[in-house]
Amino acid sequence: MRIDILTLFPGMFMGPFSESILGRAVAARLVDFQIHDLRAWAHDRHRTADDVPFGGGPGMVLKPEPIFEAVDDIAEAGAEIVLLSPNGELLKQELVEQLAIQTHLVLICGHYEGVDERVADHLATRQISVGDYVLSGGEIPAMVVADAVVRLIPGALGCADSTREEAHSTGLLEYPQYTRPAVYRGIEVPAIVRSGDHQELARWKRRQALQRTRERRPDLLRPEHLEEMRQLGIDLSS
Ligand SMILES: C[S@@+](CC[C@H](N)C(=O)[O-])C[C@H]1O[C@@H](n2cnc3c(N)ncnc32)[C@H](O)[C@@H]1O
Structure with missing residues (x-):
């Protein structure tokens, strides 16, 4: 380009x-x-x-x-x-x-x-x-x-998948990210992130992305997101 x-x-x-x-x-x-x-x-x-x-x-x-x-x-x-x-x-x-x-x-x-x-x-x-x-x-x-x-040109980022789940590329804000140490100033990284259970972790990330978008950028949510949140049991009343 x-x-x-x-x-x-x-x-x-x-x-x-x-x-x-x-x-x-x-x-x-x-x-x-x-x-x-x-x-x-x-x-x-x-x-x-x-x-x-x-x-x-x-x-x-x-x-x-x-x-x-x-x-x-x-x-x-x-x-x-x-x-x-x-x-x-x-x-x-x-x-x-x-x-x-x-x-x-x-x-x-x-x-x-x-x-x-x-x-x-x-x-x-x-x-x-x-x-x-x-x-x-x-x-x-x-x-x-x-x-x-x-950064969207293939090869521009170190890892080919790096933009895949980023905020806005999925239509939602991104889930929280953590790195080592697992505990810093007494603040712990959520246990699920370190659990090694990939299926549960994927569900947690999706839930976090949906909840965070609802709290911070409700204008981004589409009807299918609301339906997904209902199915995941996320409380939509407040
Ligand atoms: C001080 S601004 C001019 C603002 C103009 N008098 C107006 O009220 O629309 C000078 C230049 O900065 C750039 N600029 C300022 N804010 C921008 C924005 N939010 N997005 C893109 N370009 C911006 C534009 O190229 C613009 O011509």
Whole structure:
């Protein structure tokens, strides 16, 4: 997969893309990140990529020309052109899975007051928000998208099964995880986790995932989950 990122702050990507799973995926050539400074497509000698908003108002808006021309130069036919925006579709695991099967993503990072609307209307194939809050720029959202997508590329994680039961990939939050020591500061790991009874453990994990989702994210539960909880004898009255 190739991921091109258009930004006014290319230096922000140095650390996150060279460490951990992303760094390993780059080294293994599973992903090719290209970080581009939008100012390279500016038209004047001051390399201006932003301007004051028409009609007044605070802050600066990213100009359309550098963004359109950068995309003309770098995007392959069929590339997904993503504008990071708090006004976009909320990033969920289902959307991450759709992005992970693309061969080329172009991520456009806004900054300041935002991006000339013509980019959203006539260039981007998608607008994505990473949450219902406003960040200073699209760089951190682009890192979030890249990380979530790259870890789904086969071979990017150490263990092929690692994403199988993760939160959201099953439609539920994940069950609790524990490691050694079995007792720490007097707090014991549940006995079932150490019992070696794989069937019982699988049931316990499923129950935990259902209960935890019901407590913390009831919006994720589907009718079949409620039916399953009834069958498992989970009290749904409270
Ligand atoms: C300060 S924000 C602009 C906010 C804009 N004035 C508004 O109210 O919608 C600057 C840039 O940060 C990025 N950004 C901020 N919050 C975001 C979010 N929740 N998801 C994705 N991108 C975001 C976008 O690229 C945006 O253009």
